Amino acid sequence: MIPVPQGRRSSTWGAIAVAALVVVLVGCTKDASDDADEPAIDAVPVIRSSSELVLPLDDFAQTEDQEHAITDAVNILGRQCMKRFGLDWPAARVSGSFEVDPYARRYSIIDVEKASVEGYHAVDIIKRQRALAELDANAPTPSREAMNVWAGRGQSSYNGEPVPAGGCAKEATDKLAGGVREADLALVQRLQVEARGRTMADSRVVKVFAAWSACMKDEGFSYPDPFAANDDQRWQSETISAEETATAVADVKCKDKANVVGTMLAVERAYQRRQVEQHGTELTAVKAYVQARAATAGRVLASGGA
Template sequence: MSRIRFRSASSVVVLAALLSGCSGDGDGNGGPVPDLGEIPRVRSSADIPDLPMDAYTLTKEQYQTYLKTQRSLIRQCMSRFGFDFRAMDAVLDSGEVPDLRPDKTRYYFVIDADTAAASGYRAPDRDRRVEDDDGEGEDTTPTEAERGVLVGSNAGERLGGEQVPKGGCQGEANHETLGEDGTDAFLQVPNDRVGPRSRADADERVKEVFRKWSACMKDSGYDYDDPMQANDDDRWGPAAPAGQAEIQVAKADVACKHKTNLVGVWWAVQAAYEKQYVEDNAERMADVKRTIDVVLRNSARLAGSGV
């Protein structure tokens, strides 16, 4: 069973680490408490607008195209040194490429009435397949020798008559996809938004709507301070499918979210903090946007050329 807010986080980290070896810290600080813009009325996940930082994040389809292009370029380079590069195959060939943008059906926990009635707090089957994977299968982790060529720790050395390029095969692939001056800092935007999300969760306006939701839940006979407590109730356990008790709580949860417009307020507060983050980091975010434009253009060109 999955009741995890960010299902694909581990996959994102694995791929980002493989491609760049770096990680984002996520800024939990910022400027003054921002004013809210328009608060949307949210009664289903389809009503949730995009967040400001989504404009600086690849869609799932764009990310998949980028990763496949990177894999092809790296594989071609590694083959020149006698290596069969397969480290990215498990995710790309399974169709489980992670979404770098928040999953609107899960980001603010269960919100769709039909989902609550059918499976309580359980994530869709696609999520359980990833988390229930027992890890069996071919080990495609790069060996020490392969990694030396991949990241260029032995750059300048000759192997089989070929000189390892500066930055290794990863650097060679980055040059093709990111351009001469580009960096893959755009992969860290999902981590950057952890700060605005944390500030939103601690904001008094969100806490106030949580209190309204909690009072609504009490009227239905349930005692929870916030939606996270209901989502993470130990009574639900790991067994599937959801029992009637879980389904009844989830249905009441969704009904109270709709009554209080909890998700609309929560979204609006987070949107305000994300807007503030983008403004406070305008130069960096502009660079991220430019890099994304280059990545999309080069990925499409390389994919069209048969790479």
Template sequence: MSAMIAFVSISLAASGCVGSDSTDVTGATERPNSAGGTSFEQMLSAQDRELPLDKYLLNPKQSKTVQDAYAKLLSACMHGYGFEYEIPQSDDTSGGMGEDAPRTRVDGRYGYQSMAHARTWGYHPVGGVPEENSTASDEVTHANPEWSLAARGTRDPGKEFGPGGRTANGQIVPDHGCVGKALQQLTGSQEGDLGDSELATSLKFSTLTDSREDNATREVFRQWSACMYKEGYSYLDPIAALADPQWQAGRQATKPEIRVAVADQRCRERENVVGVWFGVDRKYQQQAVESRAKGLAAAKQNIDRKVKAAQSVLGK
């Protein structure tokens, strides 16, 4: 059920907890915040709002393009050695968030930000938590030494990769096998990474931690918690509500979970949770971009090179 807690949430400011059940983002009014007198934009959802680090991380469309190209290359290579191997592909780039998914980044970052989602799915992804797709036949295939040689360049199950050089189905296996060949074509290295750079990933998480611990965000958590208490629920912050172990017991949301998720959305709207957290987060990300400009420029070049290679493979 770990897919359920891949996201995080937040809240802000004063008074009681009567709110509408609005679903979509509304605009750009600013609301004075009790934390330090700072004004934050009123916001129900930040999923269509770009953050400074977004351009240095693969967005959903880019990520799918790279993964689709990798799947095509790996499948074609394995077929050449006599193995039918397909990586399951999906047209869904939302990560289970559906219409609530972010547009310019993969991570939801502030948790679910839609009353419509809360009413139907609670804290579960759209459609519920998917079942595992692995089968016994998959396990047998991957345990086959010849399959391993073609895929990874070694028959040794204890090694991640091998030097190849041996014959499979009448052909010489390349160094690092078909996996290495595919990675070489997309990243320029047999041990390349299809994902984000280590620097950009590290900054993505460190700025999230900083924004959660900022005084303005902590204040908004306190206000959100008070609002939820009036709704009949006791949670320290929105993250605690999202990660409640009760919600991980089943693949689908329960009625109690949906009631909490709906109250969460009401309180986050009332206290401007997303508006505050987004504003604070953006500040920390901008500082990170300015202080690590050289390394992030290299990360951006890496993304551009990888996506261009993937588009070429897919004929785009």
């Protein structure tokens, strides 16, 4: 897949993939006794679409739509705060622009038709990130005074007006919460990273990776697991080669033959269910905080901040 410009937000699944790699490398040294800690799984499903990739922690995570709405509402409320100081702040972009399926690349490619055309190039994601990068590049740069007041840095007052603790951004964020206690929003992602790492090192996933690898060898390709194929540096190009699409098509067919995606999903669900049981109180607080902010953000956006 080709290098993509950085948009406004880092990729959650990118962070998960990096952390998972570390756990996989560590997991290679485990012995059979470690398998006792592997949770029981439900019947392994056969996955045909990314819409079927539903996981327990999804119920507590902030969605892309919510994140965009909250970001835009903070911008609107924060700009109102900035006016008290006679300062400008760049306007919010239109919420919900350039949306893509957030799970589209969770288990690398799974659609054989797309693989035959795009190979490993995440075309929809690349377009979204490029569009967001262009918006960022064209956005006006705030003054240093404005950046201080926005973030609550610098002097404690400006133009005779006291700067709120944490700046106008924090004031706007607090307004969105509507009195609901702030929760650790990073908790969900940390648990997702942990579960993904354990999934990648799980004996049942290692087994289907081996089956996938054997299948790929029969097709003329030598990779230890699907992510090695996905990350092949030969695909880091602006063009999509015939070799790439041939590899990608074989990859998806071998995934289907070994039911790699269904196995990974079943295993990851089991690890996440365990996490929900262990962290239920904290996760419920996160969900309440996210929902409160999202609800207020919806009202702010609907009113245009009036």
